[in-house]
Amino acid sequence: MKLAEAKHAFITGGASGIGLAIANALAEQGLNVTLADIDEEALEKVVATRANQFRGVRLDTRDRDNWKSAKEESEKVFGPVDILINNAGIAPHGKEFADTDPKSFDTLIGVNLLGPANGVLAFAADMRERGKGHIVNTSSAVGLIAMGGGVGVYSMAKFGVTAMSLGLRQDMAPHGVGVSVLCPGIVATNLHKNTVKIGGESNDDPDAKPAPTVTLDEIGKMVIEAIERDEAVIVSDKNGWAMMEYQLAPIKAACELRDQA
Numbered sequence: 001m002k003l004a005e006a007k008h009a010f011i012t013g014g015a016s017g018i019g020l021a022i023a024n025a026l027a028e029q030g031l032n033v034t035l036a037d038i039d040e041e042a043l044e045k046v047v048a049t050r051a052n053q054f055r056g057v058r059l060d061t062r063d064r065d066n067w068k069s070a071k072e073e074s075e076k077v078f079g080p081v082d083i084l085i086n087n088a089g090i091a092p093h094g095k096e097f098a099d100t101d102p103k104s105f106d107t108l109i110g111v112n113l114l115g116p117a118n119g120v121l122a123f124a125a126d127m128r129e130r131g132k133g134h135i136v137n138t139s140s141a142v143g144l145i146a147m148g149g150g151v152g153v154y155s156m157a158k159f160g161v162t163a164m165s166l167g168l169r170q171d172m173a174p175h176g177v178g179v180s181v182l183c184p185g186i187v188a189t190n191l192h193k194n195t196v197k198i199g200g201e202s203n204d205d206p207d208a209k210p211a212p213t214v215t216l217d218e219i220g221k222m223v224i225e226a227i228e229r230d231e232a233v234i235v236s237d238k239n240g241w242a243m244m245e246y247q248l249a250p251i252k253a254a255c256e257l258r259d260q261a
C-alpha cells in the first residue's frame with residue numbers, strides 16, 4: 001500500500017519498543033496513529049510526545065470484546081484503519097517444554113499467538129470490504145527458524161504468527177489488502193521488564209544478554225518499505241537463509257526419500 005494513501009495506523013504494543021518505533025516511522029510519513037497497549041501509564045507518556053498524531057487506547061489483545069471497543073474508539077477519532085500492526089508480545093519464559101508451567105504456557109500463547117489472531121479477526125473483514133489496507137504481524141527470527149531450550153513455546157507461538165500471515169496474505173491479495181510478517185533478530189527493548197509487568201514469566205538474565213542485531217530505527221524503516229512494496233516477509237538480520245537451509249534439510253531429505261520410493 002502506498003503510504004500517501006493511508007491515513008490511520010493502529011499499532012498494538014505501541015507504547016514501547018518495536019511498536020513505538022513503527023509508530024514514529026509512520027507518523028513521520030504523515031499518518032495518524034492509534035497506540036493500543038495494556039500499559040496505560042506508558043501510553044499516556046508516549047502519546048504526549050506526538051499529541052497531534054498519536055492517540056492511546058487501552059487494549060489487552062487477549063480480550064476480543066476489548067478489540068471491538070478499541071477499534072470503535074480509534075475509528076471515531078481517526079477514521080477507518082488503513083494499517084494494522086499486530087505487534088504486542090511478551091518474552092520467552094526460559095524453560096524447556098517439559099518444564100513449562102501450564103499457566104505460563106497459556107499466557108505466552110494467549111499474548112503472542114492468539115493476540116495477533118484476535119487482531120486479524122477484528123480488522124481483516126473490514127479491510128477486505130474497503131478493498132485496501134495492510135496488516136503487519138510481528139513474529140520473530142524464531143518464527144522462521146525453530147528453537148527449543150528456553151525459547152520453545154515462544155518459537156511455537158511465533159511460527160503460528162508466521163503461518164497465519166502467509167495464509168492470510170493469500171486470502172487478502174485478491175482484495176487489494178497486503179500482509180507482511182516481521183521477523184526481527186535481537187532488538188534492545190524492555191520486553192523482559194514489560195513481560196513481568198503484565199504477570200508473565202521471564203528468563204531475563206542481564207549477564208547473558210545477547211547483543212542486539214538490529215536497531216529500532218532500522219526496524220521502523222524496514223516496516224515502512226515493506227508496506228510500500230508489499231513485501232511478504234521482513235527479515236532483519238543477515239545470513240538468515242543459511243539457517244533456513246539447515247532447518248529445511250530434514251524436510252528436503254524426507255521429500256527426496258518419498259520421491260525415490
Ligand SMILES: NC(=O)c1ccc[n+]([C@@H]2O[C@H](COP(=O)([O-])OP(=O)(O)OC[C@H]3O[C@@H](n4cnc5c(N)ncnc54)[C@H](O)[C@@H]3O)[C@@H](O)[C@H]2O)c1
Nearest residue numbers: 013016017018038060061088089140186187189190191194
Ligand atoms: N526485542 C526483541 O529482541 C524481539 C525480537 C523478535 C521479536 N520481538 C517481538 O516484537 C514485539 C514487540 O516487542 P518489544 O521487544 O518491542 O517489547 P516491548 O516490551 O518494548 O513492547 C511490547 C509492548 O506490548 C505491550 N503488551 C504486552 N502484552 C500485551 C497485551 N496482552 N495487550 C496489549 N499490549 C501488550 C507491552 O505493554 C509493551 O508496551 C513482540 O511481539 C516480541 O515478541 C521482539
